[in-house]
Amino acid sequence: MMREHAADVVVVGAGPGGLAAAVTAAECGRSVLLVDDNAAPGGQIWRASFDHGMAAPARAWHARAERAGVQRLSGTRVVDARDARTLIAAGDAGMTILRANRIVLALGASERFLPFPGWTLPGVFGVGGLQALAKGGFDLRGAVIAIAGSGPLLLAVAASLRARGAQIAGIFEQAPLARVRRFGIGLAARPRKLAQGLALLGALRGIERHHDAWPLHAEPAFSGLRVTFRTPRGNRVLPVTALAVGFGLVPNTDVAALLGCRMKDERVVVDELTCTTIDGVHAVGETIGIAGVDAAIADGITAGLVCAGRDDEARRAARRRFRERRFAAALERTYALRDELRTLATGDTLVCRCEDVPLARLADCMDARDAKLRTRCGMGPCQGRVCGPALGFLRGWPRDDVRPPLIPLTFSAWLELGTTGPRGRTDEMARSDAGDHDADRGGRTHRS
Numbered sequence: 358m359m360r361e362h363a364a365d366v367v368v369v370g371a372g373p374g375g376l377a378a379a380v381t382a383a384e385c386g387r388s389v390l391l392v393d394d395n396a397a398p399g400g401q402i403w404r405a406s407f408d409h410g411m412a413a414p415a416r417a418w419h420a421r422a423e424r425a426g427v428q429r430l431s432g433t434r435v436v437d438a439r440d441a442r443t444l445i446a447a448g449d450a451g452m453t454i455l456r457a458n459r460i461v462l463a464l465g466a467s468e469r470f471l472p473f474p475g476w477t478l479p480g481v482f483g484v485g486g487l488q489a490l491a492k493g494g495f496d497l498r499g500a501v502i503a504i505a506g507s508g509p510l511l512l513a514v515a516a517s518l519r520a521r522g523a524q525i526a527g528i529f530e531q532a533p534l535a536r537v538r539r540f541g542i543g544l545a546a547r548p549r550k551l552a553q554g555l556a557l558l559g560a561l562r563g564i565e566r567h568h569d570a571w572p573l574h575a576e577p578a579f580s581g582l583r584v585t586f587r588t589p590r591g592n593r594v595l596p597v598t599a600l601a602v603g604f605g606l607v608p609n610t611d612v613a614a615l616l617g618c619r620m621k622d623e624r625v626v627v628d629e630l631t632c633t634t635i636d637g638v639h640a641v642g643e644t645i646g647i648a649g650v651d652a653a654i655a656d657g658i659t660a661g662l663v664c665a666g667r668d669d670e671a672r673r674a675a676r677r678r679f680r681e682r683r684f685a686a687a688l689e690r691t692y693a694l695r696d697e698l699r700t701l702a703t704g705d706t707l708v709c710r711c712e713d714v715p716l717a718r719l720a721d722c723m724d725a726r727d728a729k730l731r732t733r734c735g736m737g738p739c740q741g742r743v744c745g746p747a748l749g750f751l752r753g754w755p756r757d758d759v760r761p762p763l764i765p766l767t768f769s770a771w772l773e774l775g776t777t778g779p780r781g782r783t784d785e786m787a788r789s790d791a792g793d794h795d796a797d798r799g800g801r802t803h804r805s
């Protein structure tokens with residue numbers, strides 16, 4: 358028998374966007390349930406660390422959430438969405454049905470990996486992934502690390518790895534120097550962001566930074582790895598312990614896709630008040646486009662106010678999110694991925710590392726679905742989370758439809774999910790759907 362939780366508002370994701378939405382709605386008197394798959398709130402930027410615990414901003418939001426009576430369900434992941442009022446979550450304690458009048462999706466983003474020869478070797482990490490490992494206690498003291506890819510995250514991660522005792526061998530940014538400089542000059546109009554940027558550059562003093570540069574290939578070596586980078590002054594070969602690489606972020610949209618929300622350019626489409634195209638479902642933060650922590654908070658506050666029925670206040674709050682989103686558009690233009698990166702992978706470079714599918718096997722495939730059917734590309738444990746965004750860039754293939762459950766489940770959890778009625782529904786949900794013409798507008802056609 359599945360457990361049930363009901364609240365006026367269910368917020369999925371306890372990063373800055375989700376915390377802001379949950380606290381705002383709860384402070385306006387709504388009952389709120391905040392669900393996240395991590396043990397502690399904070400999302401990516403405020404991820405708790407083994408030595409300092411919760412990050413200071415997460416602690417402050419968490420304290421407000423507790424005072425406002427926000428219920429938390431941690432270590433729990435939403436894996437299915439039955440209709441715009443009902444989600445199914447999996448956690449250590451089993452499966453849970455979540456019922457709400459409104460749902461706020463604050464799912465964050467994932468890193469984009471681009472395949473190049475050697476990218477699957479031990480010692481090659483995602484930039485954010487390595488940072489998360491370090492926060493979790495992975496000892497980097499004395500490690501020599503090269504950082505490559507694109508976006509300000511490279512700088513933030515370099516600073517945090519250095520603070521944990523790693524030696525940063527170099528930062529290789531694919532964006533052209535002129536574009537990054539222009540973006541930097543534009544920060545003069547945003548004093549707070551300028552101060553943050555300058556503080557970051559201060560923390561990176563003495564580290565070589567290259568622009569118009571990217572990894573060409575990596576191979577095993579005595580030090581761990583030998584990585585060859587393309588730079589404007591010719592190829593550069595570095596012996597390193599580890600390579601951290603990431604070509605920007607891709608919005609997490611899986612739960613929104615299950616609900617049938619409209620997507621465009623890999624992100625969930627919302628209106629000025631964060632409403633998606635599905636009535637009662639909001640999306641905030643990186644789920645609606647990569648824009649950083651300030652935008653996520655501004656989105657969350659707007660969504661929380663709308664969930665509490667305070668549309669006039671929400672409209673005023675939305676002005677801040679427009680400002681932050683304009684900044685995000687400049688960021689996107691600056692760090693747009695260059696065409697040369699499409700040619701990094703050779704025919705025998707693995708694209709889907711779960712199912713060992715090399716690029717050459719995808720030559721005749723028309724789209725992600727075709728590749729799935731013919732090669733099993735995207736059908737392994739990560740369910741296309743890694744190869745999907747890579748092929749989005751390499752081939753311009755939109756992600757294939759998502760299928761519930763969104764992550765592999767244990768057999769007992771799967772049985773619990775499967776015994777909840779026809780197509781996984783409880784009888785009660787089926788009855789409520791029968792009387793609710795608005796329900797199940799998800800347009801899902803695939804169920805595993």
Ligand SMILES: Cc1cc2nc3c(=O)[nH]c(=O)nc-3n(C[C@H](O)[C@H](O)[C@H](O)COP(=O)(O)OP(=O)(O)OC[C@H]3O[C@@H](n4cnc5c(N)ncnc54)[C@H](O)[C@@H]3O)c2cc1C
Nearest residue numbers: 370372373374394400401434435464465485642643649650
């Ligand atoms: C790996 C990584 C590292 C980053 N590091 C930095 C950094 O060092 N500095 C910086 O300025 N920015 C960093 N960013 C960018 C930063 O994440 C954003 O600026 C900001 O945190 C966005 O907030 P958010 O609330 O939109 O998403 P997030 O902070 O990503 O929060 C989303 C939360 O939702 C949870 N979630 C997702 N799907 C589900 C589900 N189905 N069920 C339950 N929970 C779910 C996630 O686990 C996460 O806790 C990083 C991003 C990534 C992807």
